[in-house]
Amino acid sequence: MQVKRQTNGPKTEAPGAAASPETETIVADICVIGGGPGGLSVAAAGAAFGRKVVLVERHKMGGDCLNYGCIPSKALLAAGKRAHAMRTAAVFGISGIDPEIDPRAVHNHVHGVIAAIAPNDSVERFTGFGVRVIPAAARFIDKSTIVAGEYRIKARRFVLATGSAPLVPPIPGLDSVPYFTNETIFDNQQRLHESYGIVDHTNDVLHELARAETAVLRAESGERGIVGLAGGVLHEGQSIIAVRHKE
Ligand SMILES: Cc1cc2nc3c(=O)[nH]c(=O)nc-3n(C[C@H](O)[C@H](O)[C@H](O)COP(=O)(O)OP(=O)(O)OC[C@H]3O[C@@H](n4cnc5c(N)ncnc54)[C@H](O)[C@@H]3O)c2cc1C
Numbered sequence: 001m002q003v004k005r006q007t008n009g010p011k012t013e014a015p016g017a018a019a020s021p022e023t024e025t026i027v028a029d030i031c032v033i034g035g036g037p038g039g040l041s042v043a044a045a046g047a048a049f050g051r052k053v054v055l056v057e058r059h060k061m062g063g064d065c066l067n068y069g070c071i072p073s074k075a076l077l078a079a080g081k082r083a084h085a086m087r088t089a090a091v092f093g094i095s096g097i098d099p100e101i102d103p104r105a106v107h108n109h110v111h112g113v114i115a116a117i118a119p120n121d122s123v124e125r126f127t128g129f130g131v132r133v134i135p136a137a138a139r140f141i142d143k144s145t146i147v148a149g150e151y152r153i154k155a156r157r158f159v160l161a162t163g164s165a166p167l168v169p170p171i172p173g174l175d176s177v178p179y180f181t182n183e184t185i186f187d188n189q190q191r192l193h194e195s196y197g198i199v200d201h202t203n204d205v206l207h208e209l210a211r212a213e214t215a216v217l218r219a220e221s222g223e224r225g226i227v228g229l230a231g232g233v234l235h236e237g238q239s240i241i242a243v244r245h246k247e
Contacts (some may be wrong), residue, residue, distance in 0.1 A: 023150050028052040031146065031155035033138045039161030040114065040121055047130040054155065055126060056148045058137035062121035065116060065162055072186040079106050085184070107189045145212020164224040 030046045032039045035057030046053040060067045083099050090096040119125060123133045136149030146153050166181035168174065180188065 025152040025154060026054055026134075028054040028132070028153065028155045030054070030157050030159060031056065031138075032159040032161055033146070033170070033213055034063065034066070034159075034161035034163055035061045035121070035126075035133070036161060037061070037065045038163070039159065040061050040126065042159045042161065043126060043131045044129055047126075052131070054132045054148070056134045056136060056138040056154050058135070058148075061117060061123060061126075061133075066121055068117045068182045068186065070093060071117055072110045073182075075110040076106070076186070079109055082169075103191050105186070110186055132179045156176060 017037075023241060029051040029110045030042070030053045032043045032053065032055045035043075035055055039055060041060075043053050043055045057063075062071075080166045083101060087096050119198070123135070126133050130229070134148050134151055135154070136151070138148040138153075140146050141152075144154055144156075144158075164181055166180075168181065183196070
């Protein structure tokens with residue numbers, strides 16, 4: 001499938017549009033913004049129906065799911081479950097052992113799983129479907145036109161599949177301690193010991209936290225939404241009001 005190209009863009013700029021650095025205008029039936037699972041599904045389906053589809057992704061194909069969500073988290077969970085099974089094998093009559101964990105090797109396992117799945121979401125695969133993939137950030141300049149990198153893209157329909165980003169809650173003191181989000185935790189290659197609390201706003205579950213070594217989360221009764229921990233005890237339905245280095 002070929003998309004129609006116009007090498008000379010419109011002469012008039014939309015109000016508020018920046019000076020035009022783009023060199024090519026692409027006209028398509030569907031322009032999908034975001035190459036995560038949502039955008040990829042729509043792009044593949046549109047191309048399968050013979051539509052002219054352009055997909056714009058500003059960062060990594062596969063979006064959160066492949067790179068910062070479903071895939072790395074399940075790979076990490078698999079490693080954790082294996083270690084747990086080794087520790088608790090005694091119930092099956094097998095000597096339990098405390099496995100030695102190499103954080104760098106676990107990191108490599110996680111990224112190996114991502115790399116194995118990445119071809120499914122790749123530019124090459126979607127290009128093969130007939131989707132024109134543009135690796136750039138999209139922004140609208142009018143209701144039927146976006147600019148992405150050096151391209152101007154006009155489409156009958158736009159699909160916004162731009163996903164989400166982690167929210168760092170405005171907890172006093174949080175900036176004074178190291179913390180991870182789902183966009184950074186899977187790049188970690190160091191042992192965390194028992195110094196991190198995990199706040200999972202989506203599931204209302206605080207998965208795991210042992211005694212804090214570098215940081216302490218202080219919790220107080222409060223609104224539901226963020227689960228807090230004090231002194232290693234789970235307290236659902238509480239709000240974290242502060243985080244500070246352990247004294
Ligand atoms: C830790 C974790 C574990 C998860 N586990 C699971 C699971 O087991 N099962 C499950 O079903 N879901 C899981 N999810 C949720 C899943 O990751 C999301 O539901 C899914 O990624 C959403 O897909 P999406 O296409 O809507 O958005 P995203 O995957 O967020 O993709 C959006 C894409 O849009 C791009 N983008 C944004 N703005 C622009 C722009 N202006 N121009 C160009 N591109 C842009 C971004 O770079 C991104 O690649 C998990 C999420 C997390 C964080």
